[in-house]
Amino acid sequence: MNTTAALKPSTVKPLKPLKGVRIVSLALNLPGPAALMRCQQMGASCVKLEPPPHPSAPKGTSGDPMGLYNRGAYDELHHQVRIAQADLKTEKGRKALHRELVKADVLLTSFRPSALTKLGLEWQTLHKLYPQLSCVAIVGAPGARAEEPGHDLTYLAESHLVTGLDLPPTLYADMGGSLMASEAVLQARLQQLTSGKGVRLEVALSDAAAYLALPRHWGLTTQGAAVGGGHAGYRVYHCKDGRVALAALEPHFAASLATAVGLPSGNIMAMFAPATHQAIADYLLGQTRAQLDALAVSKDIPLHTLP
Numbered sequence: 001m002n003t004t005a006a007l008k009p010s011t012v013k014p015l016k017p018l019k020g021v022r023i024v025s026l027a028l029n030l031p032g033p034a035a036l037m038r039c040q041q042m043g044a045s046c047v048k049l050e051p052p053p054h055p056s057a058p059k060g061t062s063g064d065p066m067g068l069y070n071r072g073a074y075d076e077l078h079h080q081v082r083i084a085q086a087d088l089k090t091e092k093g094r095k096a097l098h099r100e101l102v103k104a105d106v107l108l109t110s111f112r113p114s115a116l117t118k119l120g121l122e123w124q125t126l127h128k129l130y131p132q133l134s135c136v137a138i139v140g141a142p143g144a145r146a147e148e149p150g151h152d153l154t155y156l157a158e159s160h161l162v163t164g165l166d167l168p169p170t171l172y173a174d175m176g177g178s179l180m181a182s183e184a185v186l187q188a189r190l191q192q193l194t195s196g197k198g199v200r201l202e203v204a205l206s207d208a209a210a211y212l213a214l215p216r217h218w219g220l221t222t223q224g225a226a227v228g229g230g231h232a233g234y235r236v237y238h239c240k241d242g243r244v245a246l247a248a249l250e251p252h253f254a255a256s257l258a259t260a261v262g263l264p265s266g267n268i269m270a271m272f273a274p275a276t277h278q279a280i281a282d283y284l285l286g287q288t289r290a291q292l293d294a295l296a297v298s299k300d301i302p303l304h305t306l307p
Helices: 031-041 065-069 071-077 091-101 113-118 123-129 143-147 152-158 172-195 205-212 226-230 251-261 268-272 274-285 289-299
Strands: 022-025 045-050 082-085 106-109 134-139 200-204 234-239 242-247 303-306
Touching: 022 031, 022 091, 031 045, 031 071, 031 106, 031 134, 031 172, 045 091, 065 071, 091 123, 106 172, 113 134, 113 143, 134 172, 143 200, 152 172, 152 205, 172 200, 172 205, 200 205, 226 234, 234 274, 242 274, 242 289, 251 268, 251 274, 251 289, 268 274, 289 303
Parallel strands: 022 045, 022 106, 045 082, 106 134, 134 200
Antiparallel strands: 234 242, 242 303
């Protein structure tokens, strides 16, 4: 692989499969806005209606809690998204929403079903008023569990993706759910083009966590498995001035690694032997990050050095 060429910006014009599609979002926090960001990047025209900010919030704060927690993230999530304020608990706010829905193709929500019912936004009502409108509803858990309180951390824990007392390094369920939600928008659009009518699709964050957890469920990442530390070519090691994430898993990569370390390269199963683990650990501990970066290029070994 030519790494220099790989770093050059792509000259391929990105596809815009949602060009001309109008999306109205009521979804707050992270999964909904991240899904809306993806849809905007795919060409959709996006508007988001937010509640008024909390009375105790600083002046100029968004009605979305993300705007209070991390303004930089909020701004990136809503790049080229039209933001308007609408208190859906008031008649004025509901009228503002329905003015948008008349022109919309998709409504994106992240409320519990009971909250949508209180606001008069349950699917039966929406479908009767706007037969062409689709709804993508982001919920915590599917079906009857949609009323249960939960968050990214609880859904990851449910799928056995929380170890010890450390928090996960990112919000996997939220971001995985956002991808599923943008996928649902594409599915809804295809259905609209086929039938001329809107559909309701539900995306559960717990399902997103369970999907991300499948490799662990299959035993691929459990302790001692091939990508769970059992294969000596797929581990994180110490080096002289930092760490190295080594991913020489396929036989040809493992053979290149073995040759570099001075080990026999013909037996792939030898990569699971304790002696091989020790030999590779000893070799890497004597190399600097710069030396290992150079080795990766010269010997075609997938690795990434870390401080």
